[in-house]
Amino acid sequence: MKQINTPEFFKSLFTGTFEGGSMRSSIERISRALILTTLLVVLVSAIMLPPGGNANVIEEDDYLGKFSYDDFETAKACGSACHSLIYEQWKQAMMSQAYVHHWDEIEYFKLAVPHAEKDENVAEVKAGCNGCHAPLSYMAGDVPPPKPEEGSRANEAVTCDVCHTIVGIKEETPYNFNWVIRPGGPKQGPRPAEMVDSPHHEVAKSDFLNKAEFCGSCHNEMSPYGVWVKSTHLEWSEGPYAEEGVRCHDCHMTKAKSRTASMGNEYDDAWMHLFHGAHDPGKVRGTIEVRIQPDIREVIPGEPVKFTVALFNQKTGHKFPTGSVEDRIVWLHVEAIDADGNVYHLPVDAKGFEGEEYTIAADVLAYQDMGIALDLPGFAGVQRDGVPFGDRIFRMPYFDPQGRMTIQQWNTKSLGVDYRIGPRETKLETYTFTPPYEVALGTMKVHATINYQKLVQPVAEFLEVPEEETEIIEVNTHFTEVTVID
Ligand code: HEC
Ligand code: HEC
Ligand code: HEC
Ligand code: HEC
Numbered sequence: 211m212k213q214i215n216t217p218e219f220f221k222s223l224f225t226g227t228f229e230g231g232s233m234r235s236s237i238e239r240i241s242r243a244l245i246l247t248t249l250l251v252v253l254v255s256a257i258m259l260p261p262g263g264n265a266n267v268i269e270e271d272d273y274l275g276k277f278s279y280d281d282f283e284t285a286k287a288c289g290s291a292c293h294s295l296i297y298e299q300w301k302q303a304m305m306s307q308a309y310v311h312h313w314d315e316i317e318y319f320k321l322a323v324p325h326a327e328k329d330e331n332v333a334e335v336k337a338g339c340n341g342c343h344a345p346l347s348y349m350a351g352d353v354p355p356p357k358p359e360e361g362s363r364a365n366e367a368v369t370c371d372v373c374h375t376i377v378g379i380k381e382e383t384p385y386n387f388n389w390v391i392r393p394g395g396p397k398q399g400p401r402p403a404e405m406v407d408s409p410h411h412e413v414a415k416s417d418f419l420n421k422a423e424f425c426g427s428c429h430n431e432m433s434p435y436g437v438w439v440k441s442t443h444l445e446w447s448e449g450p451y452a453e454e455g456v457r458c459h460d461c462h463m464t465k466a467k468s469r470t471a472s473m474g475n476e477y478d479d480a481w482m483h484l485f486h487g488a489h490d491p492g493k494v495r496g497t498i499e500v501r502i503q504p505d506i507r508e509v510i511p512g513e514p515v516k517f518t519v520a521l522f523n524q525k526t527g528h529k530f531p532t533g534s535v536e537d538r539i540v541w542l543h544v545e546a547i548d549a550d551g552n553v554y555h556l557p558v559d560a561k562g563f564e565g566e567e568y569t570i571a572a573d574v575l576a577y578q579d580m581g582i583a584l585d586l587p588g589f590a591g592v593q594r595d596g597v598p599f600g601d602r603i604f605r606m607p608y609f610d611p612q613g614r615m616t617i618q619q620w621n622t623k624s625l626g627v628d629y630r631i632g633p634r635e636t637k638l639e640t641y642t643f644t645p646p647y648e649v650a651l652g653t654m655k656v657h658a659t660i661n662y663q664k665l666v667q668p669v670a671e672f673l674e675v676p677e678e679e680t681e682i683i684e685v686n687t688h689f690t691e692v693t694v695i696d
Contacts, residue, residue: 212640225559264419266378268390271692274337279363281393282346289370292410292471296483301371303485304590308367309344310358313665313675318343320673321618323354331611335620340364340690341387342428344374347547348387368428374398376427378418384426384443390599400481406474422446423457429533431619438617439536439608445528449633461527462486488533491683494662497525498631500686502544502658509692511649517556517641517690519658529630530603536617537665540604540630540632540685541571541597542658544641556641557600557655565627568607568615571595576615577669596667602639603632617669651694659687 285306289297300306308314318339326336327687330629340348340355347355347364349552355364378390396403396412398419419425426443433439446452459481468480499522509515519542523530531538544556560566574594581589594615595603607626610616615626631637645654662683670680 214349221505225264250438258467266390266421266423266597267382267458268378268380270380270390273349274353275349276394279346279348279350279352281349282369282375284363285369285371287375291374292408292473293370294472295468297370299483300485303483304487305368305483305485306366309340309347309355309367310367313679314343315358316673316675319354319357321580321583322620323583324585325618328582329621332620334434339388339620343367343388345369349391349393351464358402364656368586371397373424376419376424377416379423379427383430385430385432385438387428389424389427399673408471408474420457420459424676425692429458433620433622433672434535435611435623436609437622437625439622440459440533442528442532443634446533449528451527451633456527458527461666465499480595488538488664491681494685496686497523497530497662498540498660498685499524500542500660500688502656502688502690504690504692505658506539507692508695509645509654510695511645511647514642514644517560517643517656517658519639520636521639521660522562522636523631524634527633529628531630531662534664535606535630536608536619536622537669538605539595539597539663540660541585541595542602542639542660543598544656544658545602546643546645546654546656547627548645550650552650554645555598555600555645556643558602559640559642563627566629567606568626569603569605569629571597571599571601571603573599577617578614579612579616579618579621580669580672582621592672593668594666597661597663604629604637641669645694649694651696654692654694656692657687657689660685 245535268678285297285300289300304311317336318692323337323340326333337348337353340353341531342363344355344364344367346366346369347362351363353362358363358365371393372391375393376389376391376396377398380388380390380546389457396414397408398416399406399413400415400416400420402415406426410534417562429442429466430438430444431440443458446458451457462485463481463483465479465480466482467476468482469476470480488494501520503519505516526532542558544558546554546556558570560570572595575591576594578591581587591614597603607615608617608619608622609624609626610618610621611623614626616622635645662685663680665675667680669675
């Protein structure tokens with residue numbers, strides 16, 4: 211066998227000679243041209259790639275059962291003596307509760323596990339949910355993990371030593387926990403090793419943890435039917451914040467002057483582990499700004515007046531709502547109050563776009579596919595919205611393989627109209643109202659309120675999910691006045 215000398219081979223491409231021989235036939239010339247073109251394409255694409263574009267992509271096999279719980283340190287060990295502030299922040303964030311949180315427990319054990327055991331199309335989620343919610347259990351092959359009440363290490367959920375030993379990603383697009391992890395290796399962090407003096411562990415400067423793609427590895431999810439059922443990172447990447455270099459971290463892990471370890475240095479830009487989102491009413495409040503105006507200021511009973519509501523998303527880096535969109539509901543409620551205090555509820559004016567019926571609250575049933583897991587054949591479903599009929603809903607409906615609306619994101623085969631409010635988007639809604647003849651004369655106030663609920667009420671009631679999940683958060687409100695005259 212001939213030994214190929216690489217530099218010699220490349221030289222031969224240009225000169226037409228190789229290994230002392232010559233390439234004279236037309237076939238040789240064509241293949242030479244082909245190889246040159248390929249080289250050129252490779253070279254050009256290497257130059258065109260954004261800096262660090264795919265530097266973190268490392269191909270690797272699935273981790274199900276590849277490690278053991280003991281390969282990871284506990285959050286307590288990280289937090290008890292050294293990283294106490296970070297530990298307490300994390301403790302109060304959903305990150306540490308992703309397995310024990312009641313609604314998660316109910317959805318996994320009451321719906322997902324039994325459904326996965328009955329329907330082979332979704333069998334993978336029995337293990338798969340844990341890839342993001344209880345990564346230690348997934349990697350230990352503990353499927354399903356013990357229930358929260360048993361106090362196993364599944365309860366540690368998204369723990370310090372998961373994030374801080376992640377070094378990259380298996381594919382270009384982050385989704386379905388496709389991160390690459392090195393348990394036992396140095397802790398990945400924002401600062402170079404020579405700056406950090408840890409008595410307990412080695413550190414390495416990460417050029418991946420600081421990227422939105424790191425977050426996206428758990429904040430994008432594809433269903434077994436190949437549908438994007440969670441796309442917070444993808445929404446962000448198509449929006450204005452990505453372009454401006456404002457990452458997830460800048461809003462959810464803000465920087466403050468602080469020590470990061472009790473005996474360590476103080477930094478001006480220490481990363482806070484707040485991870486505050488839908489479960490922090492303060493984070494949700496004010497996300498959308500609301501203004502309402504009438505088209506005329508003096509109205510006559512029996513004649514229409516049109517109110518226009520402008521809704522501006524000034525706070526989120528992705529759409530609102532994002533994440534578990536199948537559960538969330540955001541709605542705009544408008545009502546008029548006349549001088550005598552009579553209240554009139556105003557239904558939204560339909561715009562006529564396709565799929566709009568899912569964005570106007572109505573008296574319809576949905577979520578019939580919960581009957582599969584619950585052994586209720588022919589289950590009629592529960593109310594779809596649980597908010598006043600006629601209110602505008604900002605949502606994207608998820609559909610099961612039978613085309614019925616579902617809150618089971620793993621059983622989602624298609625998506626409906628995306629009528630959520632994008633980052634920095636303004637949506638306008640109109641409400642045409644004809645005051646009845648018996649309306650009181652004088653000042654009439656018209657209020658527009660945008661509300662948010664983490665889980666649609668009828669589903670929560672049906673599954674007995676704790677009330678905190680259906681707390682109504684007032685995102686914003688505004689009012690205007692008109693005068694009713696004779
Ligand atoms: C290993 C998977 C994983 C990674 C990596 C990850 N997250 Fe999360 N994140 C989760 C899970 C799981 C939850 C909690 C789900 C729940 O409510 O049970 C969560 C919750 C959150 C919440 C709170 C949502 C709420 O409802 O209040 C925010 C905010 C958040 N993550 C932001 C981030 C940011 C920013 C990053 C990157 C710096 C990140 N996450 C990286 C898995 C991950
Ligand atoms: C969801 C992932 C995630 C979890 C969970 C997490 N961290 Fe972090 N941590 C990060 C990210 C992202 C950074 C900033 C990294 C960067 O920008 O390179 C960070 C930074 C740090 C830093 C360095 C801060 C600085 O400014 O120098 C320390 C120390 C740290 N984390 C400790 C912990 C401890 C202890 C826990 C558990 C109580 C924990 N982290 C949990 C993602 C996480
Ligand atoms: C410009 C600030 C900003 C940026 C950038 C941003 N977010 Fe958010 N995020 C918010 C606000 C405000 C909320 C609260 C309103 C809501 O629930 O959507 C939120 C909510 C969330 C939630 C809770 C959603 C839910 O319903 O459970 C998650 C998870 C989240 N963000 C993750 C991310 C991730 C991951 C990124 C980066 C890909 C990111 N965020 C980028 C501001 C931001
Ligand atoms: C790719 C990662 C990933 C997978 C896989 C995943 N989740 Fe989640 N899940 C998240 C993240 C991140 C959140 C929280 C923030 C949000 O709403 O975006 C979340 C939120 C939730 C919530 C809502 C929590 C709340 O309080 O509102 C439930 C319930 C839930 N997941 C259950 C499941 C079940 C059951 C499965 C499996 C069928 C599953 N998840 C699979 C990442 C994942």
